[in-house]
Amino acid sequence: MQPFIRSRLLSFRNAFAGWWYVIRTQRNAWIHAAISVLVMLLAFWLKLSLSDWAMIVIAFALVWMAEFLNTALEAVVDLASPQQHRLAKVGKDVGAAAVLIAAIASIIIGVLILGPPLWARLVAWVGG
Numbered sequence: 001m002q003p004f005i006r007s008r009l010l011s012f013r014n015a016f017a018g019w020w021y022v023i024r025t026q027r028n029a030w031i032h033a034a035i036s037v038l039v040m041l042l043a044f045w046l047k048l049s050l051s052d053w054a055m056i057v058i059a060f061a062l063v064w065m066a067e068f069l070n071t072a073l074e075a076v077v078d079l080a081s082p083q084q085h086r087l088a089k090v091g092k093d094v095g096a097a098a099v100l101i102a103a104i105a106s107i108i109i110g111v112l113i114l115g116p117p118l119w120a121r122l123v124a125w126v127g128g
Helices: 002-025 029-044 050-080 086-127
Strands: none
Touching: 002 050, 002 086, 029 050, 029 086, 050 086
């Protein structure tokens, strides 16, 4: 059983090393992090339901997974094609487009979930 536990711990260490690499090297990851924190603070303030929180967490995961996969794709493309190549550019551009799609979907989810209670709070604050 000990080799199994050791290999699981090594897997977690490798995953956290990848996470740290993205945070350390990708400027957009800092944007995602800042927005994630702001949305979480807003969601706490609005006292969202568990189902709304679940959708917010899924939206966060979607964006972060896309960013991580895009970073991995860029690293593999750079390794396979250190010189500039048209198909390397296509691979990187498509990876970036995946992040963009995830971010847009997350914005829409955020507006749909956070918009109505935020609007109600603002109307009550201004009108009341």
